[in-house]
Amino acid sequence: xxxxxxxxxxxxxxxxxxxxxxxxxxxxxxxxxxxxxxxxxxxxxxxxxxxxxxxxxxxxxxxxxxxxxxxxxxxxxxxxxxxxxxxxxxxxxxxxxxxxxxxxxxxxxxxxxxxxxxxxxxxxxxxxxxxxxxxxxxxxxxxxxxxxxxxxxxxxxxxxxxxxxxxxxxxxxxxxxxxxxxxxxxxxxxxxxxxxxxxxxxxxxxxxxxxxxxxxxxxxxxxxxxxxxxxxxxxxxxxxxxxxxxxxxxxxxxxxxxxxxxxxxxxxxxxxxxxxxxxxxxxxxxxxxxxxxxxxxxxxxxxxxxxxxxxxxxxxxxxxxxxx
Amino acid sequence: xxxxxxxxxxxxxxxxxxxxxxxxxxxxxxxxxxxxxxxxxxxxxxxxxxxxxxxxxxxxxxxxxxxxxxxxxxxxxxxxxxxxxxxxxxxxxxxxxxxxxxxxxxxxxxxxxxxxxxxxxxxxxxxxxxxxxxxxxxxxxxxxxxxxxxxxxxxxxxxxxxxxxxxxxxxxxxxxxxxxxxxxxxxxxxxxxxxxxxxxxxxxxxxxxxxxxxxxxxxxxxxxxxxxxxxxxxxxxxxxxxxxxxxxxxxxxxxxxxx
Numbered sequence: 001x002x003x004x005x006x007x008x009x010x011x012x013x014x015x016x017x018x019x020x021x022x023x024x025x026x027x028x029x030x031x032x033x034x035x036x037x038x039x040x041x042x043x044x045x046x047x048x049x050x051x052x053x054x055x056x057x058x059x060x061x062x063x064x065x066x067x068x069x070x071x072x073x074x075x076x077x078x079x080x081x082x083x084x085x086x087x088x089x090x091x092x093x094x095x096x097x098x099x100x101x102x103x104x105x106x107x108x109x110x111x112x113x114x115x116x117x118x119x120x121x122x123x124x125x126x127x128x129x130x131x132x133x134x135x136x137x138x139x140x141x142x143x144x145x146x147x148x149x150x151x152x153x154x155x156x157x158x159x160x161x162x163x164x165x166x167x168x169x170x171x172x173x174x175x176x177x178x179x180x181x182x183x184x185x186x187x188x189x190x191x192x193x194x195x196x197x198x199x200x201x202x203x204x205x206x207x208x209x210x211x212x213x214x215x216x217x218x219x220x221x222x223x224x225x226x227x228x229x230x231x232x233x234x235x236x237x238x239x240x241x242x243x244x245x246x247x248x249x250x251x252x253x254x255x256x257x258x259x260x261x262x263x264x265x266x267x268x269x270x271x272x273x274x275x276x277x278x279x280x281x282x283x284x285x286x287x288x289x290x291x292x293x294x295x296x297x298x299x300x301x302x303x304x305x306x307x308x309x310x311x312x313x314x315x316x317x318x319x320x321x322x323x324x
Numbered sequence: 325x326x327x328x329x330x331x332x333x334x335x336x337x338x339x340x341x342x343x344x345x346x347x348x349x350x351x352x353x354x355x356x357x358x359x360x361x362x363x364x365x366x367x368x369x370x371x372x373x374x375x376x377x378x379x380x381x382x383x384x385x386x387x388x389x390x391x392x393x394x395x396x397x398x399x400x401x402x403x404x405x406x407x408x409x410x411x412x413x414x415x416x417x418x419x420x421x422x423x424x425x426x427x428x429x430x431x432x433x434x435x436x437x438x439x440x441x442x443x444x445x446x447x448x449x450x451x452x453x454x455x456x457x458x459x460x461x462x463x464x465x466x467x468x469x470x471x472x473x474x475x476x477x478x479x480x481x482x483x484x485x486x487x488x489x490x491x492x493x494x495x496x497x498x499x500x501x502x503x504x505x506x507x508x509x510x511x512x513x514x515x516x517x518x519x520x521x522x523x524x525x526x527x528x529x530x531x532x533x534x535x536x537x538x539x540x541x542x543x544x545x546x547x548x549x550x551x552x553x554x555x556x557x558x559x560x561x562x563x564x565x566x567x568x569x570x571x572x573x574x575x576x577x578x579x580x581x582x583x
Binding site (some may be wrong): 122123190192193194195196197198199200201202203206210211215321322324 | 381383386388413416417420421423425427428429430439440442443444476478489492493496
C-alpha cells in the first residue's frame with residue numbers, strides 16, 4: 001500500500017528522484033527493522049505462554065487428582081492410616097509456626113544486614129567480598145543448609161528436632177534473599193533525596209529511619225514475602241534435620257488463657273510441615289494416599305501464588321506514592 | 325568596586341579541595357560572602373563552582389576520600405567550619421541548601437517543610453504549624469498550598485516543588501542559604517518567581533548561588549565571582565563584572581566568546 005501511494009504521487013520539480021529513491025530505501029529499512037520487533041515479541045510471548053502453560057498444567061493436574069479432598073475435614077483432621085479420613089491439621093499448623101519463627105529470625109537480621117552493608121559499611125575490598133558471599137549464599141542448595149542445621153542447631157546447640165530448629169534453618173535459608181532485596185530497594189532511592197535530608201542537618205540514623213527505611217519498605221516486604229513463599233515449600237532441609245513425618249498431635253499453643261498468656265513450649269515441640277506431609281503420603285503404595293498428596297500439592301502452590309500475589313499488590317500500592 | 329566596610333558573613337581562606345582520587349578541584353580560593361547579599365558563582369562546566377558551594381555545608385563529607393585544605397570562617401563567631409572538630413551536622417544546621425533539581429521527600433507538603441524542625445527535636449504541634457506557615461509564606465507558596473498541606477509534595481508543579489524545597493531550607497532559620505543552579509530545571513515563569521524570592525530572602529540571610537545563566541547572575545546578584553579550572557579568576561560587584569571586568573578571561577566568558 002505504501003509503495004502504491006508513492007507511485008501515485010508524481011515527483012514534482014522540487015523533489016528530485018534521488019530523494020524519493022532514498023526515502024524508499026529508508027522505508028524498506030524501517031519495515032525490516034519492524035519485522036525484528038514483531039519477531040521478538042512473538043518469541044517472548046511463546047516463551048511466556050510455555051512457562052505459564054506448564055505451571056497451569058501442573059496445578060490443574062493436582063487439582064483434578066485431589067479435588068475430592070478439598071473440604072473442611074481435610075484441614076481439621078490429623079493424619080491417619082485410613083487415607084479417607086487423613087488430614088492436614090498437624091502439617092498446616094506446623095508450617096504456620098515454622099514460618100512464624102522464620103519470619104522473626106530472617107526479617108530483622110536480613111534488613112539490618114542489608115542496611116548496614118548499604119548505608120554504613122565502608123566501601124572496600126572486604127565489603128565487596130561480603131557482597132559476593134551473600135549473593136553466593138542465595139545459590140547454596142537447601143540441603144546444605146539442612147546439614148549445617150543438623151550439626152549446629154540439633155547437635156551442638158541441642159535444640160532438637162523442633163520447630164525452633166526448623167524456623168532457624170529456613171530463616172538462614174532466606175536470609176540472603178532478604179538481604180539482597182533490602183539492598184536493592186535501598187539503592188533505588190535517589191542520591192538527591194538522601195542529600196536533601198542530610199542538607200537540613202539530619203544524622204545518618206535519622207536519614208536511615210525517616211527516609212531510607214520508609215521509602216524502601218515496599219521492596220523489602222516484597223523480598224520477605226517471596227523468601228517466605230520459598231521457605232514454605234522447602235522440604236530437603238527440614239527432612240535433614242529430622243522432622244517427623246507422621247504426627248497426630250499439635251504443638252502446645254503459643255497463647256494461653258492464664259498469665260503471661262504466651263508461652264514458648266511450642267518452640268521445642270516436634271512437628272511436620274505441608275511439603276513433608278505431602279512427601280509422606282506420596283511415598284505410600286496405596287493410591288488413595290496419592291489423592292491426599294495431590295490435594296496438598298495444590299494447596300502449597302495456591303499458598304505460594306497467594307503470597308507472591310500479595311507481594312506484587314503491596315509493592316504496587318506502596319510504590320504508587322513514590323515517583324522517581 | 326566592593327565597599328570595604330560591607331560586613332562579611334563568611335569567607336574562604338586559601339581553600340583547596342581534592343576529590344577522592346586526587347582531582348584538585350579548588351585551588352587556593354579566597355572569597356568573602358557579604359552579609360545580606362547575594363553572591364553568584366559563574367564559570368564554565370567543571371570549573372569548581374558547585375564544588376565550592378558544597379564545601380559550605382560539608383556535603384563532600386558524605387562521600388569517602390574527599391579532602392579539604394584551608395578554611396571557611398563564619399562570622400561573627402569566627403568558626404572555621406572545615407575544622408575537624410566541627411561536626412558537619414552543626415554546619416548544616418546553620419547553612420541550608422537548595423538543589424539543582426527540586427528534590428522534595430515523598431511525604432506531604434507539611435512534612436517536607438517540618439522535617440528540618442523535627443530533626444532539631446521540635447515536636448510541639450503549634451510551634452511546627454507556625455513555623456511551617458512562616459516558611460511557606462517566606463517561599464511565596466503559602467497561598468497555593470494552604471488548603472492542601474497534607475497532599476503529597478510530588479503533586480506540585482516543578483516550580484512549586486522548588487519553592488517547597490526553599491521553604492524546607494528556610495524553616496530552620498539558616499544564616500546562609502546555598503542555591504546550586506536552582507532554576508536550571510524550571511521554565512522562565514517559575515525561574516522569575518524564584519529569582520524574585522531570592523531578592524526578598526536576602527533581607528534575612530546571606531545567599532550564595534551557582535548559576536549557568538549569565539543573565540540570572542546579572543539580574544539577581546550583588547556580587548559575582550568568575551571561576552575557571554578551580555581558581556577564582558575575578559570577584560567584584562556584579563555591575564563591575566558585567567560592564568568593566570578587569571580580566572580578559574572574564575570578559576570573554578561573559579560576552580560568550582568562550583565557554
